[in-house]
Amino acid sequence: xxxxxDIHVWQAFWFLVIGAALFLFLWLDGFDxxxxxxxxxxxxxxxxxxxxxxxxxxxxxxxLYGLIGGGAIFxxxxxxxxxxxxxxYPWVVLLLVGIMLRPIAFEAWLHEPKNKGIWEVLFALSSxxxxxxxxxxxxxxxxxxxxxxxMVWDHGHGFWEALSPLSxxxxxxxxxxxxxxxxxxxxxxxxxxxxxxxxxxxxxRTIFAGATLxxxxxxxxxxxxxxxxxxLAIAGIVLGLILILGGLVGVWLHRDEKSxxxxxxxxxxxxxxxxxxxxxxxxxxxxxxxxxxxxxxxTIFKEGVSNPVNSLxxxxxxxxxxxxxxxxxxxxxxxxxKGKVDHKSxxxx
Amino acid sequence: MDEMSLILSRIQFAMSAGYHFxxxxxxxxxxxxxxxxxxxxxxxxxxxxxxLSSFAVRILTLVFALGVATGLLLPFMFGMNWAEFAKHAxxxxxxxxxxxxxxxFTLESVxxxxxxFGHGKIKPFWYWLSAxxxxxxxxxxxxxxxAANSWMQTPGGFTIDPATGRMxxxxxxxxxxxxxVGIRWLHVMVASWMVGSxxxxxxxxxxxxxxxDTALAKTLMTFAGIIALCTAAAQPLVGHLSTLQIEQTQPxxxxxxxxxxxxxxxxxxxxxxxVDEQNKKVDGLPLPGMLSFFYTADFNYEVxxxxxxxxxxxxxxxxxxxxxxxxxMVLAGSVALGTILLALIFxxxxxxxxKKKSLTWVIYCAxxxxxxxxxxxxTAEIGRQPWLIYPVESMNYKGLSTADALxxxxxxxxxxxxxxxxxxxxxxxxxxxxxxxxxxxxxGLDPQPAAHxxxxx
Numbered sequence: 001x002x003x004x005x006d007i008h009v010w011q012a013f014w015f016l017v018i019g020a021a022l023f024l025f026l027w028l029d030g031f032d033x034x035x036x037x038x039x040x041x042x043x044x045x046x047x048x049x050x051x052x053x054x055x056x057x058x059x060x061x062x063x064l065y066g067l068i069g070g071g072a073i074f075x076x077x078x079x080x081x082x083x084x085x086x087x088x089y090p091w092v093v094l095l096l097v098g099i100m101l102r103p104i105a106f107e108a109w110l111h112e113p114k115n116k117g118i119w120e121v122l123f124a125l126s127s128x129x130x131x132x133x134x135x136x137x138x139x140x141x142x143x144x145x146x147x148x149x150x151m152v153w154d155h156g157h158g159f160w161e162a163l164s165p166l167s168x169x170x171x172x173x174x175x176x177x178x179x180x181x182x183x184x185x186x187x188x189x190x191x192x193x194x195x196x197x198x199x200x201x202x203x204x205r206t207i208f209a210g211a212t213l214x215x216x217x218x219x220x221x222x223x224x225x226x227x228x229x230x231x232l233a234i235a236g237i238v239l240g241l242i243l244i245l246g247g248l249v250g251v252w253l254h255r256d257e258k259s260x261x262x263x264x265x266x267x268x269x270x271x272x273x274x275x276x277x278x279x280x281x282x283x284x285x286x287x288x289x290x291x292x293x294x295x296x297x298x299t300i301f302k303e304g305v306s307n308p309v310n311s312l313x314x315x316x317x318x319x320x321x322x323x324x325x326x327x328x329x330x331x332x333x334x335x336x337x338k339g340k341v342d343h344k345s346x347x348x349x
Numbered sequence: 350m351d352e353m354s355l356i357l358s359r360i361q362f363a364m365s366a367g368y369h370f371x372x373x374x375x376x377x378x379x380x381x382x383x384x385x386x387x388x389x390x391x392x393x394x395x396x397x398x399x400x401l402s403s404f405a406v407r408i409l410t411l412v413f414a415l416g417v418a419t420g421l422l423l424p425f426m427f428g429m430n431w432a433e434f435a436k437h438a439x440x441x442x443x444x445x446x447x448x449x450x451x452x453x454f455t456l457e458s459v460x461x462x463x464x465x466f467g468h469g470k471i472k473p474f475w476y477w478l479s480a481x482x483x484x485x486x487x488x489x490x491x492x493x494x495x496a497a498n499s500w501m502q503t504p505g506g507f508t509i510d511p512a513t514g515r516m517x518x519x520x521x522x523x524x525x526x527x528x529x530v531g532i533r534w535l536h537v538m539v540a541s542w543m544v545g546s547x548x549x550x551x552x553x554x555x556x557x558x559x560x561x562d563t564a565l566a567k568t569l570m571t572f573a574g575i576i577a578l579c580t581a582a583a584q585p586l587v588g589h590l591s592t593l594q595i596e597q598t599q600p601x602x603x604x605x606x607x608x609x610x611x612x613x614x615x616x617x618x619x620x621x622x623x624v625d626e627q628n629k630k631v632d633g634l635p636l637p638g639m640l641s642f643f644y645t646a647d648f649n650y651e652v653x654x655x656x657x658x659x660x661x662x663x664x665x666x667x668x669x670x671x672x673x674x675x676x677x678m679v680l681a682g683s684v685a686l687g688t689i690l691l692a693l694i695f696x697x698x699x700x701x702x703x704k705k706k707s708l709t710w711v712i713y714c715a716x717x718x719x720x721x722x723x724x725x726x727x728t729a730e731i732g733r734q735p736w737l738i739y740p741v742e743s744m745n746y747k748g749l750s751t752a753d754a755l756x757x758x759x760x761x762x763x764x765x766x767x768x769x770x771x772x773x774x775x776x777x778x779x780x781x782x783x784x785x786x787x788x789x790x791x792x793g794l795d796p797q798p799a800a801h802x803x804x805x806x
Contacts, residue, residue, distance in 0.1 A: 056462075057462045057465075057466055058462070060414075060417060060458050060462075061455065061458055061459050061462070064450065064454070064455055064458065067421065067424075067450055068447070068450055068451060070424070070425070071424065071443070071446055071447040071450050072447055074424065074427070074428065074435065074439060074443035074446060074447065075439070075443035075444045075446065075447035076443070078435050078436050078439020078440065078443050079436055079439075081427075081428045081435055081439065081443070082428050082432035082433075082435040082436050082439075082756070083432070084428065085425060085428030085429045085432070086428060086429055086430075086432040086756045086759065089429050089759075089760070089763045089767070090763055090766055090767075092425060092428075092429055093429075093763075093766060093767045093770050096421070096422045096425055096767075096770075096771075097770055097774060099418070099421050099422070100418045100419065100421065100422060100771075100774045100778075101418075101774065101777070102418075103414040103415070103417055103418040104414070104415065104418050104774070104777055104778050104781050106414065107410075107411055107414045107415065107781060107785065108781045108784075108785065111411075111784075111785035111788050111789065112785075113788075150757075152432070152757065152758075155758040159763075304513060307439060307440040307443075307444075307517075307518075308440065308510075308517050308518075310517075310518060310519075311440040311441075311444055311517070311518045314444065314518065314521055315444045315447055315448070318448055318451070318452070319447065319448075319451050322448075322451035322452045322455075323451060326451065326455045326456075326459075329456075329459055329460075330455075330459060333459050333462060333463060336463065336466075336467070336470060336471070337462075337466065
């Protein structure tokens, strides 16, 4: 078991785990966020109640995967955690505003007797801020940040430098993915006019998600042509594109009433999986690209970026056991709440 | 270094952690109550315990959501405002937070969903087990967080990387069973049970005052009141053990809490006082010899003051806030104990509520345990200053000062922005909590099925 003492193995393992956590977050919390953004546009209170019944039992558990991803960066690559959050400080504040506002608005909506409108807007706003800023942050790590030789955001560079075309497009693409996921999940879990509306929404949302993803790829290749030199990047792009295009076409073909109700959701999930494969292939082993000097780029293998091997291994073992147990009871809970949902299920406020 | 960024970041962290610290103790206290009530329900099959447990679950969902909302930003702050701390201690502290999220918090949050929706969907035993998981998960979560905080007070289980000066983990268990964690965890858990039970006692008093569901309210008063009395009575003892611990491991904090500037035998305990930091003395009401007696049961015990090099070798915290917060905590806890004692005496004699004013007082007393947990937390953390991670002489560890932990070149404007943004969120959160907690309570202890959350199938 010599390879378990090899720090590179653990560093690569953690890169994968962080990617997997972000995938689980986008996949599962994706539909919560997409439904959240749609909430103010629904026709009546019954539709909103039905939509909230879909997400309530699971949404905070789903959000947790994003936090596990962030927490894993702290636990394994603290330098990346510190540089990313202190460098993107104002953007992270917006992300945190979204993260804090969402449960507050949710609870308030449930208990507010009459004028629920304000909470719907705040819930939608926070459901937009979370994927948008998360996408901008992800895009910034690809497009690059002014990281200096001390491995932090260089002092002379302003915060707007985080807003390259690529990072804004990444933000929009992640919003597009969650919107699509939200509609697809509503088709799977609801019925009646809410389901019909969600079906109609699939078409524009497929186009939006597809268009932003294509633009992200174009800009990434124009911006950082070097990717294509790496075999792993090519593999990631090819496999990712197969999943993305297959998924988008699949959603498109299954948008009518004759198709199985869960089909669009699974194809939409494939689009998210493809996106993460593509990003992972392009990025590996980079965590944050430096725009000042490629030598300052933070990669997982760079000296001093990751924790030592014993920390990585310890949290690896604890994390693996804990996640296996979590997976079992999460699946059990999902089964408990499976099936069609309407405004009469669960909540009666 | 930008002095203003440091001050603003400290205000921001104290505000955020202090505000967050309203909710988790409530969650812990309610989950403890729910677990007990469900256990009684399972063993006695009496419907009344299920009704009380369901009532607590309805409050729990609101409190838990707000606790999650306000707690999530804390780990982010380590990267944003305290980046040097994140890098210095990430190999231990970051690991600890990840363990908390994966092992404890997931358990708690998934099964709270089951508690709320699971009525009639799962068998009684599985429902009881879910209540146990929420209880266990939240208390484990509390342990892991208190262990991390205690580790900052009394570090252990680490070595220093000679190349970078950063901390490396050498022993996970020595980290988690550091010197001060046991008593501090117990102190916080008992405080949390106090918070939860006093809140439920206040609800019972509200129902009695408004003559709604009186029979159930009386049961709730007995049940929650006994927990409140036991915890409020036990807490002074637990707190006392904690001060003994502090006197040994952080003598500077201990001396500041008691306002002892000069080393002396027959040291006084100040019931009340005002610290004169300039002239190094305390004006107030001293109880002669009581501090010496409290520490060792011996009036002649020599208490080391802040003039002793063994006490001040790592510097001193600001004395006034530590001294006053400590007294506020004790005062709040004592008034709470007195109130619940009287309330229960009248309750068991059947005369509680003859005067509505006494019930109003019992309702407002739910605030006291909150005052105690927040002031107690301020005592512990201001008393840790000027260190973020306390130095350890025996391990030749120089500590990490709060000033050195700040993000390098942190823009003052950024911190103003985040401070104002968080403050705005806390205002919204407070409005939601204060508006909707009464709404949930006023639905009653036994609401009609159509009006409460559980789906009956």
